[in-house]
Amino acid sequence: MLAASGLVKHYGGVAALDAAGITVERGEVHALVGENGAGKSTLVKIISGTVRPDGGTIELDGRTVQFANARQAADHGIAIVSQELMTFGDLTVLENLFPFGGPGRLGLVSTRAMERLAAPVLAELGLRVSPHARVETLSLADQQLLEICRALLQDPRVLILDEPTSALPREAADRLTETTRRLARRGLAVLYISHFLEEVLRVAQRVSVLRDGRTVLAGEEISAVSVDSLVTAMLGDTGPAPAARRERAVLGGSSLSLTGVGVPGRLREVSLTAAGGEIVGLAGLQGAGHLAVLDAVCGRARPAAGSVRLPGGTVPRSPRQAVAAGVAYVSGDRKGRGLMLDQSLWENATAVRRLGLGRDGFVPSRRRLVQRTERLVHRLRIRGGPYDIAARLSGGNQQKAVLAKWLDADPAVIALDDPTRGVDVGARTEMHEIVRDLACDGKIILIASTDLTELVDVCDRVLVFQRGRITDEIVGEALSEQALSLAMNAGFAAPS
Amino acid sequence: MPPAVTDSAGEYRGGAEAPGRPLYRRFARDEVGVIAVLVVFVAGVGFFHPEFLHSGNLLSITHNTVYVGLMACGIVFPLAMREVDLSVGGMYAMCMVVGAVLIRDGLGTWVALIAMLALSALLGAVNGAVTTYMRLPSFIVTLATAMLFRGAGLALADGKQITDLPQSDSFFTVLGGNVAGVPTAVWVFVIMVAALTVLFTRTRFGARVRAIGSNREAAEFSGLPVAWTRIAALSLSGLMAGVAAVFSLAFFMAGDPTVGQGYELTAIAGAIIGGTPLAGGRGSVVGAAVGCLILSAVASALAFFQVPINWTTFATGGVILVAVAADTLLRRIRDPRPAGG
Numbered sequence: 001m002l003a004a005s006g007l008v009k010h011y012g013g014v015a016a017l018d019a020a021g022i023t024v025e026r027g028e029v030h031a032l033v034g035e036n037g038a039g040k041s042t043l044v045k046i047i048s049g050t051v052r053p054d055g056g057t058i059e060l061d062g063r064t065v066q067f068a069n070a071r072q073a074a075d076h077g078i079a080i081v082s083q084e085l086m087t088f089g090d091l092t093v094l095e096n097l098f099p100f101g102g103p104g105r106l107g108l109v110s111t112r113a114m115e116r117l118a119a120p121v122l123a124e125l126g127l128r129v130s131p132h133a134r135v136e137t138l139s140l141a142d143q144q145l146l147e148i149c150r151a152l153l154q155d156p157r158v159l160i161l162d163e164p165t166s167a168l169p170r171e172a173a174d175r176l177t178e179t180t181r182r183l184a185r186r187g188l189a190v191l192y193i194s195h196f197l198e199e200v201l202r203v204a205q206r207v208s209v210l211r212d213g214r215t216v217l218a219g220e221e222i223s224a225v226s227v228d229s230l231v232t233a234m235l236g237d238t239g240p241a242p243a244a245r246r247e248r249a250v251l252g253g254s255s256l257s258l259t260g261v262g263v264p265g266r267l268r269e270v271s272l273t274a275a276g277g278e279i280v281g282l283a284g285l286q287g288a289g290h291l292a293v294l295d296a297v298c299g300r301a302r303p304a305a306g307s308v309r310l311p312g313g314t315v316p317r318s319p320r321q322a323v324a325a326g327v328a329y330v331s332g333d334r335k336g337r338g339l340m341l342d343q344s345l346w347e348n349a350t351a352v353r354r355l356g357l358g359r360d361g362f363v364p365s366r367r368r369l370v371q372r373t374e375r376l377v378h379r380l381r382i383r384g385g386p387y388d389i390a391a392r393l394s395g396g397n398q399q400k401a402v403l404a405k406w407l408d409a410d411p412a413v414i415a416l417d418d419p420t421r422g423v424d425v426g427a428r429t430e431m432h433e434i435v436r437d438l439a440c441d442g443k444i445i446l447i448a449s450t451d452l453t454e455l456v457d458v459c460d461r462v463l464v465f466q467r468g469r470i471t472d473e474i475v476g477e478a479l480s481e482q483a484l485s486l487a488m489n490a491g492f493a494a495p496s
Numbered sequence: 497m498p499p500a501v502t503d504s505a506g507e508y509r510g511g512a513e514a515p516g517r518p519l520y521r522r523f524a525r526d527e528v529g530v531i532a533v534l535v536v537f538v539a540g541v542g543f544f545h546p547e548f549l550h551s552g553n554l555l556s557i558t559h560n561t562v563y564v565g566l567m568a569c570g571i572v573f574p575l576a577m578r579e580v581d582l583s584v585g586g587m588y589a590m591c592m593v594v595g596a597v598l599i600r601d602g603l604g605t606w607v608a609l610i611a612m613l614a615l616s617a618l619l620g621a622v623n624g625a626v627t628t629y630m631r632l633p634s635f636i637v638t639l640a641t642a643m644l645f646r647g648a649g650l651a652l653a654d655g656k657q658i659t660d661l662p663q664s665d666s667f668f669t670v671l672g673g674n675v676a677g678v679p680t681a682v683w684v685f686v687i688m689v690a691a692l693t694v695l696f697t698r699t700r701f702g703a704r705v706r707a708i709g710s711n712r713e714a715a716e717f718s719g720l721p722v723a724w725t726r727i728a729a730l731s732l733s734g735l736m737a738g739v740a741a742v743f744s745l746a747f748f749m750a751g752d753p754t755v756g757q758g759y760e761l762t763a764i765a766g767a768i769i770g771g772t773p774l775a776g777g778r779g780s781v782v783g784a785a786v787g788c789l790i791l792s793a794v795a796s797a798l799a800f801f802q803v804p805i806n807w808t809t810f811a812t813g814g815v816i817l818v819a820v821a822a823d824t825l826l827r828r829i830r831d832p833r834p835a836g837g
């Protein structure tokens with residue numbers, strides 16, 4: 001049915017795809033898995049026509065095809081339901097199902113014709129909602145189904161589902177995988193991308209694995225693989241064991257603690273403590289709850305149950321209180337949550353102490369602020385001067401600038417969220433070095449990352465989250481990418 | 497402080513060029529353009545009509561600018577934090593009426609002055625509080641309060657001017673008079689421009705306003721008091737309308753509930769011409785004042801060229817469009833890289 005082979009795609013000298021391929025047959029669910037950055041999304045974008053490959057071929061039913069844009073791919077019967085919800089919340093179900101106007105005459109859309117077309121598809125997916133309901137009143141799971149309905153109304157031959165269950169609660173996810181299998185039995189070719197390996201084993205007949213832009217496992221029968229063997233294929237030969245961890249005294253004294261914390265829909269009865277000098281990793285698949293812990297510590301998620309205690313006894317109820325109590329939040333989303341891009345480095349680097357805490361007085365001395373920035377520039381080895389505009393710095397230096405503004409406020413707790421996202425290797429290593437130094441200095445460090453190597457490299461221990469709970473803790477020598485990946489995927493697939 | 501990364505040879509010395517970083521560039525970036533436009537325009541008109549340059553005419557242009565100019569300087573604060581205040585025109589008229597009524601009914605003039613300023617600051621803060629706690633856009637809140645304020649003024653004055661005021665009182669003779677041959681209002685305008693410039697560029701409050709306008713999410717994460725800053729900024733912009741009302745009342749010696757129609761839009765236009773983008777994060781109080789002067793100068797020049805008075809509004813629209821387009825164009829030439837690269 002669909003056969004892509006030898007696909008190559010470079011982004012400015014970096015190979016996102018390098019000889020990747022996949023074959024999906026009619027009537028099967030074919031899963032595609034791989035680590036973050038393995039090239040899954042690039043492959044999907046090429047097949048669905050939004051990205052043009054630098055090389056390689058795509059065949060449909062034996063005929064070579066080329067897509068100039070997404071519309072052409074759709075005309076060839078390729079429909080995609082992407083990771084992010086693309087519904088229009090203010091419009092009705094029907095209007096969402098026919099985004100290009102739908103059936104009708106003389107430019108007028110016939111509601112009755114739309115209903116007639118939509119009814120069987122809605123019924124097939126078990127979506128019991130009024131066709132005139134506003135979409136924002138639907139549950140997330142129903143909106144996801146709605147997107148699949150929209151794709152099915154194009155009468156596709158190939159259906160691509162990109163992480164369809166990542167935002168869904170357990171039951172809805174199970175129902176969706178069941179529906180997916182049914183659609184395949186009806187003769188559709190389904191390409192199913194997922195992080196959830198157990199789910200992949202249940203839904204797919206065959207599986208392919210991408211690693212560093214290459215297909216390392218091509219269309220293996222699902223009965224011939226296991227979570228273990230998939231993890232091994234995704235990570236490859238992980239090489240020698242990480243260098244011995246630096247000895248660091250874990251200081252007693254004031255610590256950060258969560259006791260029985262529950263955040264509706266995100267965390268359930270999570271308890272943990274982190275002491276000064278410790279680097280604690282938080283790992284989990286998307287939506288597992290590890291990021292909710294950071295939000296709770298930073299005062300952004302108010303627990304409905306249990307309590308969060310910062311060192312010194314403060315209970316953070318708002319970001320402002322958390323900052324005042326010495327919590328730093330270093331986000332990998334440096335442009336969104338980190339920097340004022342149009343302002344200079346000194347204005348950014350002193351923002352927390354000067355503007356958040358207001359500790360530099362009502363009329364701060366600019367000279368002193370610049371001097372302080374110079375010290376931070378030196379300490380963190382930022383390639384840039386105090387007067388450089390933040391937007392002009394490279395990604396790595398922007399990330400260091402985010403760290404700088406928090407270190408300027410001398411925090412007790414440092415929460416890092418994917419702190420080296422999209423940063424070059426050199427800056428990444430430097431950031432890790434700095435984080436270790438901060439721990440030596442007695443700071444409490446929490447770090448969440450989508451990059452498992454990062455967690456293995458810097459953490460003393462990693463807490464693994466699933467469905468809002470801590471399900472595992474991996475400490476010291478036992479810490480490896482393999483162990484983390486297995487723990488993140490373990491056991492949430494009681495066979496149904 | 498931890499030792500962090502150890503030094504090594506060939507380390508980058510961040511900010512090597514920093515100490516010499518000239519102040520003029522920072523200044524040049526924002527205000528010199530508008531000031532140059534004003535000077536060139538005034539000189540150009542003066543070339544054809546030398547009497548345009550007579551100090552009396554220039555002073556009268558400035559005096560005409562004062563009221564809307566004060567509001568423009570205040571409105572820079574909400575604009576720089578991506579808020580807007582459409583209520584300043586209504587606030588101005590209502591405060592004038594309130595002041596006139598208080599004075600007419602026998603309250604001391606200086607007490608009435610304090611009352612006008614307090615009322616404007618308070619109602620500005622109410623704009624901010626409603627915006628914050630009802631989670632509404634300031635555009636909508638101040639659109640509504642603009643009408644509330646103007647309506648209150650109209651009702652209070654019964655739709656008529658309030659005139660029978662003690663015209664020999666020092667309030668009218670000093671604040672409505674001249675100091676060293678220049679209207680007191682102009683002196684106060686200059687002082688307010690200077691004070692608000694310092695407030696905007698040098699103080700923690702001004703920096704918070706700009707930080708929130710530049711990246712509100714980052715500001716929240718950094719623990720900035722976003723709600724409080726918004727209330728303060730809108731209170732300040734209300735207060736400036738109150739200051740304008742005080743000097744307007746002192747000069748005209750009457751409380752007129754219909755004055756200042758559309759002043760809020762002229763004030764916003766002046767601020768934008770002066771380099772305060774609606775996108776927030778930046779702004780210039782001096783620029784806003786100069787922007788309003790340009791608008792007044794253009795209106796005055798039209799009279800010298802004997803353009804019928806009814807074309808003034810048309811010309812003002814043209815000036816705004818040309819000024820903003822030119823500014824964007826120059827910025828693109830000077831800074832071809834889009835922000836965020």
